[in-house]
Amino acid sequence: MSTTTGSSDGATAPGARRPPTAAIHSTEPLPLQPEEVAIHIQDLQFYYDQDAQALWDIDLECPRHRITALIGPSGCGKSTLLRCLNRMNELIDGTRYEGHIFLEGTDLYGTEVDPVALRRHVGMVFQKPNPFPKSVYENVAYGLRLHQKLTKKELDERVQWALEKAHLWDEVKDRLDDAATGLSGGQQQRLCIARALAVEPKVLLMDEPCSALDPVATQKIEDLMLELKKDVTIVIVTHSMSQAARVSDRTAFLYKGKLIEAGPTRQIFEAPREDLTEQYITGRFG
Numbered sequence: 001m002s003t004t005t006g007s008s009d010g011a012t013a014p015g016a017r018r019p020p021t022a023a024i025h026s027t028e029p030l031p032l033q034p035e036e037v038a039i040h041i042q043d044l045q046f047y048y049d050q051d052a053q054a055l056w057d058i059d060l061e062c063p064r065h066r067i068t069a070l071i072g073p074s075g076c077g078k079s080t081l082l083r084c085l086n087r088m089n090e091l092i093d094g095t096r097y098e099g100h101i102f103l104e105g106t107d108l109y110g111t112e113v114d115p116v117a118l119r120r121h122v123g124m125v126f127q128k129p130n131p132f133p134k135s136v137y138e139n140v141a142y143g144l145r146l147h148q149k150l151t152k153k154e155l156d157e158r159v160q161w162a163l164e165k166a167h168l169w170d171e172v173k174d175r176l177d178d179a180a181t182g183l184s185g186g187q188q189q190r191l192c193i194a195r196a197l198a199v200e201p202k203v204l205l206m207d208e209p210c211s212a213l214d215p216v217a218t219q220k221i222e223d224l225m226l227e228l229k230k231d232v233t234i235v236i237v238t239h240s241m242s243q244a245a246r247v248s249d250r251t252a253f254l255y256k257g258k259l260i261e262a263g264p265t266r267q268i269f270e271a272p273r274e275d276l277t278e279q280y281i282t283g284r285f286g
Contacts, residue, residue: 069248123196129188186217
């Protein structure tokens with residue numbers, strides 16, 4: 001199973017005419033070097049209870065400062081795998097795992113790792129925008145107050161910085177004391193991204209972040225992801241093949257809880273090595 005990095009440049013949408021792929025088939029992609037890997041998943045098994053296994057034998061590497069897309073049909077384990085990366089599945093009674101997940105060499109399930117502290121370094125943006133019932137300012141400042149001791153000036157500067165990183169500052173700088181719930185859906189999602197960025201995470205997890213947004217808001221989020229990968233490693237779950245092709249550097253295809261294939265996005269879309277992958281990305285099922 002390939003665990004390599006690459007670029008999504010030139011990836012084709014499902015059903016589109018594909019360019020010749022002889023060059024892609026001519027050689028195996030070079031493996032990632034250890035210093036390139038941000039997240040390394042080894043032999044991961046996950047269970048919702050004793051008899052309900054959701055993930056089987058997952059081995060996957062996510063390169064640093066790149067976007068890795070998890071694709072597959074509904075119920076294939078994409079969101080479950082994503083939540084394993086910040087231990088959110090532990091909030092569900094009866095769940096358990098086997099295997100290892102390393103973030104830059106640290107075993108995320110090691111006994112010395114505090115799950116709450118971990119989620120500062122591994123932020124998450126959910127499918128539907130979920131701003132706190134607070135002001136725009138307090139949404140971004142809340143996590144900062146929990147994790148750091150900042151002066152009022154430092155707090156103001158960090159809030160502005162995070163909103164600027166999320167391409168939201170110019171739209172809300174005169175509305176910082178207004179309720180965040182009064183923002184549009186796209187603005188709320190960018191506010192949630194700003195909230196995650198404020199504590200300077202190493203990784204940003206995004207679970208279908210555009211599924212509830214219109215095309216204009218979706219474009220803004222995708223442009224933002226491409227910019228943010230300079231600073232953070234991004235793992236995104238998406239049902240949209242075109243979105244995966246547009247924004248991701250690597251793509252991993254899951255089916256029935258198993259990782260079928262992973263590799264550079266261009267290779268996955270233009271020359272998948274597994275028949276099941278080809279059937280999915282060309283719309284023959286799912």
